[in-house]
Amino acid sequence: MMKYSQQDLIALQDFYKKQLLNDTVPFWFPRSFDREHGGFLLMRGADGELIDDDKAVWIQGRATWLLSTLYNTVEKKEEWLQGAKLGYDFLNKFCFDTDGQMFFHVTRDGKPIRKRRYFFSETFYVIAAATYAKASGNEEAAEKARRVFGECIAYASGEKKMLPKFTETRRSKGIGVPMIMINTAQQLRETIGDPRCDEWIQKWIAEIEKDFVKDDIKCVMEHVAPDGSIIDHIDGRTLNPGHAIEGAWFILHEARYRNNDPHLISLGCKMLDYMWERGWDKEYGGILYFRDVYSKPVQEYWQDMKFWWPHNEVIIATLLAYLMTGNEKYAGWHKLVHDYAYQKFHDAKNGEWFGYLHRDGTVAQTAKGNLYKGPFHLPRQEWYCTQILNQHLEHAIKQ
Amino acid sequence: MMKYSQQDLIALQDFYKKQLLNDTVPFWFPRSFDREHGGFLLMRGADGELIDDDKAVWIQGRATWLLSTLYNTVEKKEEWLQGAKLGYDFLNKFCFDTDGQMFFHVTRDGKPIRKRRYFFSETFYVIAAATYAKASGNEEAAEKARRVFGECIAYASGEKKMLPKFTETRRSKGIGVPMIMINTAQQLRETIGDPRCDEWIQKWIAEIEKDFVKDDIKCVMEHVAPDGSIIDHIDGRTLNPGHAIEGAWFILHEARYRNNDPHLISLGCKMLDYMWERGWDKEYGGILYFRDVYSKPVQEYWQDMKFWWPHNEVIIATLLAYLMTGNEKYAGWHKLVHDYAYQKFHDAKNGEWFGYLHRDGTVAQTAKGNLYKGPFHLPRQEWYCTQILNQHLEHAIKQ
Numbered sequence: 001m002m003k004y005s006q007q008d009l010i011a012l013q014d015f016y017k018k019q020l021l022n023d024t025v026p027f028w029f030p031r032s033f034d035r036e037h038g039g040f041l042l043m044r045g046a047d048g049e050l051i052d053d054d055k056a057v058w059i060q061g062r063a064t065w066l067l068s069t070l071y072n073t074v075e076k077k078e079e080w081l082q083g084a085k086l087g088y089d090f091l092n093k094f095c096f097d098t099d100g101q102m103f104f105h106v107t108r109d110g111k112p113i114r115k116r117r118y119f120f121s122e123t124f125y126v127i128a129a130a131t132y133a134k135a136s137g138n139e140e141a142a143e144k145a146r147r148v149f150g151e152c153i154a155y156a157s158g159e160k161k162m163l164p165k166f167t168e169t170r171r172s173k174g175i176g177v178p179m180i181m182i183n184t185a186q187q188l189r190e191t192i193g194d195p196r197c198d199e200w201i202q203k204w205i206a207e208i209e210k211d212f213v214k215d216d217i218k219c220v221m222e223h224v225a226p227d228g229s230i231i232d233h234i235d236g237r238t239l240n241p242g243h244a245i246e247g248a249w250f251i252l253h254e255a256r257y258r259n260n261d262p263h264l265i266s267l268g269c270k271m272l273d274y275m276w277e278r279g280w281d282k283e284y285g286g287i288l289y290f291r292d293v294y295s296k297p298v299q300e301y302w303q304d305m306k307f308w309w310p311h312n313e314v315i316i317a318t319l320l321a322y323l324m325t326g327n328e329k330y331a332g333w334h335k336l337v338h339d340y341a342y343q344k345f346h347d348a349k350n351g352e353w354f355g356y357l358h359r360d361g362t363v364a365q366t367a368k369g370n371l372y373k374g375p376f377h378l379p380r381q382e383w384y385c386t387q388i389l390n391q392h393l394e395h396a397i398k399q
Numbered sequence: 400m401m402k403y404s405q406q407d408l409i410a411l412q413d414f415y416k417k418q419l420l421n422d423t424v425p426f427w428f429p430r431s432f433d434r435e436h437g438g439f440l441l442m443r444g445a446d447g448e449l450i451d452d453d454k455a456v457w458i459q460g461r462a463t464w465l466l467s468t469l470y471n472t473v474e475k476k477e478e479w480l481q482g483a484k485l486g487y488d489f490l491n492k493f494c495f496d497t498d499g500q501m502f503f504h505v506t507r508d509g510k511p512i513r514k515r516r517y518f519f520s521e522t523f524y525v526i527a528a529a530t531y532a533k534a535s536g537n538e539e540a541a542e543k544a545r546r547v548f549g550e551c552i553a554y555a556s557g558e559k560k561m562l563p564k565f566t567e568t569r570r571s572k573g574i575g576v577p578m579i580m581i582n583t584a585q586q587l588r589e590t591i592g593d594p595r596c597d598e599w600i601q602k603w604i605a606e607i608e609k610d611f612v613k614d615d616i617k618c619v620m621e622h623v624a625p626d627g628s629i630i631d632h633i634d635g636r637t638l639n640p641g642h643a644i645e646g647a648w649f650i651l652h653e654a655r656y657r658n659n660d661p662h663l664i665s666l667g668c669k670m671l672d673y674m675w676e677r678g679w680d681k682e683y684g685g686i687l688y689f690r691d692v693y694s695k696p697v698q699e700y701w702q703d704m705k706f707w708w709p710h711n712e713v714i715i716a717t718l719l720a721y722l723m724t725g726n727e728k729y730a731g732w733h734k735l736v737h738d739y740a741y742q743k744f745h746d747a748k749n750g751e752w753f754g755y756l757h758r759d760g761t762v763a764q765t766a767k768g769n770l771y772k773g774p775f776h777l778p779r780q781e782w783y784c785t786q787i788l789n790q791h792l793e794h795a796i797k798q
Contacts, residue, residue, distance in 0.1 A: 234769065
């Protein structure tokens with residue numbers, strides 16, 4: 001067990017803020033602004049060289065979110081606002097198909113390459129447009145954010161259907177949908193506001209609690225049958241501890257919003273506890289990517305790799321749980337995962353983090369940006385931790 | 400440089416035959432026969448325990464091919480013929496959709512779970528039905544093999560189209576289609592015969608030579624533009640050395656069929672040379688899974704893992720190249736990859752091979768069978784190497 005003293009927390013706050021502003025953000029911007037075609041050029045190697053000029057729609061939205069959020073909450077830096085506009089305009093101009101659904105992958109000049117059968121491009125569009133609307137005061141962006149959020153609700157609730165990937169034989173649902181919708185609604189609510197958010201967030205949390213959190217086996221499932229039962233096949237048994245822990249902090253964040261709602265604190269901490277136990281690698285440190293609920297072999301051969309983003313999510317979740325509960329266990333976990341991640345993932349030479357380590361912590365792939373990795377999980381972690389430490393320390397000083 | 404003496408070759412032949420019949424085949428059969436629902440139960444953990452009772456259509460077809468081929472070429476064992484019938488009947492009864500396309504993944508009792516947007520289930524059906532037709536004398540199986548082969552030709556030539564995964568913006572084609580079609584046609588020709596095979600095989604080889612083999616950079620591409628040019632984006636740059644080397648031995652096999660056609664020998668050996676250089680891991684041994692043609696980071700984070708099947712294909716290709724050319728380089732490579740593979744992948748305790756190693760050769764995942772791995776690449780390698788060594792040694796004795 002360990003405690004963080006106020007000095008420790010001040011040092012942490014200082015560390016995250018410096019990493020964010022002097023290391024992570026400057027790795028990406030301004031060099032990634034595409035002043036010719038709009039949007040961002042984000043597929044970069046270790047030292048920042050461009051390895052591909054294609055654009056991943058998720059990441060275009062997420063980068064727009066980041067720049068807008070920095071502008072809204074850290075500093076009114078004109079470069080960030082102009083950058084956010086580049087992203088927001090590119091998304092509107094090139095990333096929607098004629099049927100209203102968004103693409104997944106487009107060329108540098110916005111020609112579509114691939115559309116996928118889920119709506120995550122749309123959820124990242126919502127947080128991009130909502131934060132950009134707040135940053136710019138652009139009323140049209142606010143309207144668009146709300147309209148696409150409505151589309152996302154329709155998909156999430158099953159009212160609208162995507163082209164299915166699987167038959168109806170063995171229906172399943174993933175925790176990803178209620179999770180991402182909670183976060184999307186939280187972002188919308190905290191920037192431009194929307195009367196639908198509170199009620200829907202409540203529903204999605206209730207769905208996670210009822211169908212995905214299994215107290216009897218101390219586990220958060222990644223996929224379940226529509227009635228919440230465990231699907232005892234390889235895919236149904238596969239757990240993603242870092243993802244479940246990301247869900248845990250979205251729920252802790254909601255608990256804070258609701259004056260430290262004790263039920264939500266207990267739910268979020270429980271999810272963190274269950275999945276730390278299943279995900280933390282006791283041999284090498286770090287969060288294992290996939291696990292089988294009954295410890296059978298996982299389909300994905302790379303299941304024991306260490307990815308950057310689960311570490312960002314676990315750093316947030318453990319710090320937030322510690323600040324909200326004072327439980328020293330969480331300070332200990334936070335220190336473990338923080339030290340592991342900044343030692344193993346951080347590229348001290350060129351800035352930013354590598355994305356993919358072997359189980360033993362050696363680097364497996366050196367790209368800083370690709371179709372799935374860009375300026376999101378790491379800067380969000382450094383930004384969010386700075387914010388909650390700020391608030392905690394301010395509150396402590398007032399008392 | 401090294402040579403294999405005749406004694407070495409006899410020892411190798413003996414080794415492969417014993418591994419096939421005393422280790423690999425008994426791991427799977429008869430315990431995997433599903434006498435209740437038909438087909439095979441192949442998703443198994445390290446010691447053979449069933450980890451999932453679902454059925455992967457590719458592997459149902461491949462296992463049917465294996466059992467029929469053993470019956471046709473090794474021994475008229477009733478168990479193998481009965482097993483092949485279980486697979487063949489299951490494929491016919493449950494694995495075709497009403498539109499004639501095949502599924503990818505079904506439940507134990509044959510309910511469809513997933514259909515994919517390519518036709519590899521169909522190609523494995525063709526080799527299953529053709530070899531089963533020869534084993535059983537069942538004329539209907541021969542007709543079905545020929546009919547579905549016709550469907551595959553229609554897909555491969557673009558006459559019939561699958562639902563596309565990508566837009567038309569950046570069209571590409573993979574070496575996988577001409578490769579698998581060469582092998583499918585070779586199997587058909589060598590079991591029940593089909594007048595279309597020779598001409599189509601010639602066309603597919605010509606396509607590989609013209610569009611995928613790049614002499615200027617000594618490389619075999621995995622994907623190219625329709626005109627054969629390199630697509631300089633992450634996906635277009637990604638090479639799969641083990642796959643290209645599988646293609647190399649299909650072409651060497653064709654060269655043998657055509658009385659050691661020197662042009663085809665030179666083409667097959669060149670493909671092997673280029674991709675050995677790019678795929679062999681000089682640090683840890685083994686074949687690396689993916690490489691970037693210009694040594695940039697590969698999108699797939701697990702790109703440096705060692706999978707079982709490329710090792711099977713490289714063992715075949717190096718042995719065949721050695722037997723056909725006598726070039727001692729190939730004996731040296733064969734010994735390297737053979738020793739690596741039987742040391743690192745083979746499970747001496749329970750039989751069969753593990754499927755997935757970390758780059759350093761430690762086991763990453765212990766399943767022997769899953770949606771993609773089953774009784775195919777390893778037993779095919781052990782069977783094919785036994786066959787070509789037999790023929791080589793018989794020929795040597797005659798001289």
